[in-house]
Amino acid sequence: MKEETIIIKNELGLHARPAAMLVKLSTSFDSEVELEVNEIKVNAKSIMGVLMLGANQGTEVIIRANGDDEEQALKEIKQLFEDGFGEK
Amino acid sequence: MDFEILKNSDVRYGLGVSPGIAIGSVFIYGKPFFKISLRKITDENITAEIARFHLALKQAKEDILKIKGKVSTDLGEKYAFxxxxxxxxxxxxxxxxxxxKIIRENNSCAEYAFEKVLNGILKTIEFLDNDYLAERVIDIKDVGQKVLNYLLETDIPNTLSELRISALIVARDLMPGDTASLEKEKVKGLVTELGSYTSHTAIIARAMEIPAVVGVKNISTSLQFGDKIILDGKKGLVIVNPSDEVIKHYENLQKKHLEKKKYLLSFTKLPQKTVDNKTIHLRANIESVDELKLLAEYGAHGIGLFRTEYLFARGRKFPSEETQFEVYKKTAQLSKDYSSIIRTLDIGGDKIDIIEGMPQEKNPFLGWRAIRFCLTNTDIFKTQLRAILRASAFGNLKIMFPMISSIEEMTTAKVIIKEVMKDLSESGIEYDANIPIGTMIEIPSAVLIAESLAKVSDFFSIGTNDLIQYTLAVDRGNERVSYLYNYLHPAVLKLIKQTIEVGKKTKTPVSVCGEMAGDPVGALLLIGFGVRDLSLNPFAIPIIKEIIKNVNSVELEKLIQNITDFESTEEIEGFVRSKLKDYFKMID
Structure with a gap:
């Protein structure tokens, strides 16, 4: 299992559009992907779970991936956060 | 000319209830009207039930992707996400x-299990108290409904109640709770299968100046999301997927309509006086604090009817005293030169049925509504009265009780007001101790006992919509009988006249609110009967002003003094057509 901690950069936080992007990307990997915010853990492949985190800009998020493609998954998901989900 | 150009078009006919032309894509709006119950399945059918669930998910997903594609091409990627x-x-x-899991462990049918999971999520969201997520509830419900539709094999339209794009709303019917949440910028027009000229959809559409056509058969089931239509709110036409030539023709008509509206608006500044210098107060009927701005815009002398139930519909629960106080206070502050009548909660009937705990009634119009509801729910009633009384310290407010059918209702309501006043005095809160308290005359029994009611009323306001409905026993929302709904019926005119005469005799001021006052012919008749105080849809004020300008009240009174001697609606209509047409030809 691999994990990384990132800070949400984009202005809207994990709103519907970024959440949808994140879920789609996570789902493309075989690994289990988990997000943790304030000790609340959710499945990154569940749009409901991601939305319910209600994570805003500046929130610290731990990303965990576990599986054969965990390295690639973590790298790409981290990149998505870094790019601010393509906002602006 | 319209018929020539439309000869190859798919035209649907209905009743135009709010003028104007709208052109655009449709949005099909609906509400579920079924309940899901637990249907037990046998152990050996569990796998099949789960498969059925997955099939419904797949079908719903295909639908969504189809819509996504269409929105993406029509409106751009941005709207499709x-x-x-x-x-x-x-x-x-x-x-x-x-x-x-629920299907397996409880031997539950898929729809029940799915709904249970969905409701669990919705509850959690409520608990999270996150505004953004609260808004997403609508999305979740909408998607859930699609799946349920497949599972239940129904074709009930979506539950989306929040528009993100500007569209023409098509629905089987719109409840007042639905129309209350409409935003003008997002609604180009309204088309419904049910309704009539005086149903609430029509009233709201006219108030918001949104073109609307009602009574168009099967329109909500025969259109697809994204279909383009043209709506003519005057002629009552809906043209489905029109040709470019037809669109061009209607774009021209739309332009002309807007120009005419501008012309009418130029009458806004006219004084509210007749040729013989009698002042006719034209006041506004409103239902929300947002409409207060219309008073100055359309030159209204205060508010003749503030329908407070729409405040109650918006929040889907009873608003607090503070929330109400803020609304009434703003109203009072705008009512320095003129007064404003606040009508207490008129819940029930066709009005608001969305508040939890309201029973479904067989005959809501004859049921537990308005003052009847308030007199049993004294907490809700007192909260509203407290808010109004507190606001009365800031301007000229009046209180009016709806649906009064007996003297006892009026006296009981007044006892409750006195109690609230006493509480306020004891707490040292300011209010207008002489606030006028009036009766809404909208039930024939109230007309017949008007002399008694006058003893306990500071004023009367005739609510013509309900008075017509209760006198003629016509449900104005039922398109099969709505043709009977007509204020020119001699019985209706007699009741109105009688109320006005009692008012003169007992020195009780009489005003008229209701659609009749905003209709050129109706307004003329009322002025001719001696009414000097009309309350109407603010948008109708300029037209009525233009009419009043040319009226000689003495001549008009003489002209129509025997109108109630006619024996039929038809004769009265004939009389009106021949004798009154000169008064309003310039606005036609």
């Missing part, structure tokens, strides 16, 4: 796993 999120809800492992 929400459908991406919608389709992901259908793939959500949490939702799928939990539903399957």
């Amino acid at each position: 929400i459908f991406e999120a919608h389709s992901l809800i259908l793939e959500d492992p949490k939702i799928i796993d939990n539903t399957e």
